[in-house]
Amino acid sequence: MTEAIRELPLSRPWLDEREEELVLEVLRSGRLSLGPWIDRFEEQIADRVGAPYAAALSSGTAGLHLLCKIAALGSGDEVITSPLSFVSSANCFILEGATPVFADVDPITLNLDPAAVEAAITDRTRAIVAVDMFGLPCELDELRTIADRHGLTLIEDACESLGAEYRGRPLGAHGPSAVFAFYPNKQMATGEGGVVATHSEEEWQLLRSLRNQGRSYDGGGGWFNHVRLGMNYRWTDVQAAIGIAQLEKLDRILELREAASQRYGELLEDLNGVEAPSGADADHKRSWFVYVVKLDAGLDRAAVMDALRREGIATAEYVPCIHLQSYMRERYGFAPGLCPVAEDTSSRTLALPFFTQIDASDQHRVVEVLGAAVANAA
């Protein structure tokens, strides 16, 4: 009899009795939405990231979109963002009619290169959506200086980076409104969900109104009193309860992910053809979101992924460039060559199984199979 293959997923949230207990409390309260749990969660996460206000929403994309609405981005405006990100970083302002401009990334940090951002500015540029990619803080101070000099809005897409620190302070504490997200592959998972950390009371009130169909944010005037055009981007109390349980163990989550990343780093040290992620330093403390390695040029990535798949090990190409997605090419005529560093990176990167409770023995197995696959793919 052949031995069954042990399946290893790319990611998996850490949920236990505490989430069950709090969700049950919500269910028994009879109030599934617009109850007290969201307020409680918002206070706790604001405190955690060092921002005076936080507004929870149905997703990270919803948070980014509302920030673009509040900045009044629209037709004729250009917005600069990273090509090496999830599509939301650009969709959030395209939805408002603005035009995407992609500036290339730094080959080590994989975040926006401030010099490329500066070079991409025209007299139509209105905003920068800066991404903290793979949990690593972007060059926030330099980007803010550029934004201030040109009178641009700076929006921070920190959806992958809850818990990361820039120059000794958490993302969210620095001033630009920052959005975090809670899809199940994230450090903190609630199913769906996102939050905007903001330093402006006025913006916070607007976010609360806009997420709830433009109702007056203080609840005055009754349920059918709509004072502006809004969306249904409401979160639920069930998700907020999961979020509160996740926040309680966030330190442990970050610690375990850090340990798992170190283990991968050590295991990969002597493996030819595979480069471990880097870019963190005293000013940029990464919060480990995914573990993305870069294969040497010329290696057949598809063959490597195939070999891992045959052993039950999930991997993913992480991430395709936004500007080369079919809808982007069709709509804007983007083509390869626009952002060479991002394109080269995205053609060679690979996410390995990585989650809070990953077993050391599974990580050994991943690297062993990866090593053999890379040797064969040369």
Ligand SMILES: Cc1ncc(COP(=O)(O)O)c(C=O)c1O
């Ligand atoms: C960089 C980045 N931005 C935005 C988002 C959007 O978050 P959500 O899926 O919650 O809408 C994600 C989520 O995967 C992301 O990785």
